[in-house]
Amino acid sequence: MSEAPNPNIIDADTLTGEMRPIRRVVVGLGSNLGERLDNLQGAVDALADTPDVWITGISPVYESEPVGCPPDSPKFLNAVVLMDTTLSAHRLLDRALAIEDAYDRDRSHGVNSPRTLDVDLIVVGDRRSDTEALKLPHPLAHERSFVLRPWLDLEPDAEIPDQGPISVLLEKVGTDGLDRRDDLVLESDE
Numbered sequence: 001m002s003e004a005p006n007p008n009i010i011d012a013d014t015l016t017g018e019m020r021p022i023r024r025v026v027v028g029l030g031s032n033l034g035e036r037l038d039n040l041q042g043a044v045d046a047l048a049d050t051p052d053v054w055i056t057g058i059s060p061v062y063e064s065e066p067v068g069c070p071p072d073s074p075k076f077l078n079a080v081v082l083m084d085t086t087l088s089a090h091r092l093l094d095r096a097l098a099i100e101d102a103y104d105r106d107r108s109h110g111v112n113s114p115r116t117l118d119v120d121l122i123v124v125g126d127r128r129s130d131t132e133a134l135k136l137p138h139p140l141a142h143e144r145s146f147v148l149r150p151w152l153d154l155e156p157d158a159e160i161p162d163q164g165p166i167s168v169l170l171e172k173v174g175t176d177g178l179d180r181r182d183d184l185v186l187e188s189d190e
């Protein structure tokens with residue numbers, strides 16, 4: 001994220017009148033099971049339909065070799081979505097998990113087993129968290145080309161708090177195993 005949330009930009013809650021800061025959010029999407037593009041598009045649509053969330057950017061789609069997955073796992077499609085929101089990080093996480101569940105995400109198998117849909121919060125404004133339920137910034141984002149590369153397409157000057165510019169991080173990590181799929185496009189219905 002290239003800038004901290006602007007504390008002067010606020011939104012009044014329509015019911016309570018409470019003023020809430022607008023946070024810039026980076027979301028990572030992944031799928032390596034089922035109709036992968038449809039799954040990613042469903043996640044984009046569900047995020048766009050979320051009250052108090054405004055999508056500001058949708059990256060190109062990348063196909064990527066599975067990283068840290070069981071042997072013979074299928075390739076992923078990955079993309080990144082940028083949003084503005086007045087929701088808290090915890091509300092966003094609840095929403096992300098609910099969207100995964102709507103795509104029959106099966107959590108009963110082992111670590112990094114193939115999944116219909118993964119919705120990861122990468123950065124939420126300048127929010128930091130280190131609980132099991134919510135880690136922000138996402139602790140592996142800085143070493144994942146399938147997050148950094150699509151994010152770079154949208155925000156070349158972005159930085160991950162405490163890690164640095166994503167352009168520099170991507171140079172360290174490289175882009176082996178990553179293919180931009182210009183034949184696959186995620187649409188915004190807004």
Ligand SMILES: Nc1ncnc2c1ncn2[C@@H]1O[C@H](COP(=O)(O)OP(=O)(O)OP(=O)(O)O)[C@@H](O)[C@H]1O
Binds near residue numbers: 096120131133135140
């Ligand atoms: N930044 C975050 N974004 C999404 N989920 C998170 C985050 N931080 C912690 N979690 C927790 O991680 C759990 C999701 O684990 P899951 O099995 O989907 O991990 P994963 O997405 O497969 O792995 P990875 O975290 O390596 O991408 C959720 O229960 C959620 O509470």
Ligand SMILES: Nc1nc2c(c(=O)[nH]1)N=C(CO)CN2
Binds near residue numbers: 030076
């Ligand atoms: N290429 C790729 N590899 C992964 C991905 C992913 O989205 N893409 N997600 C993982 C766990 O969330 C583990 N490994």
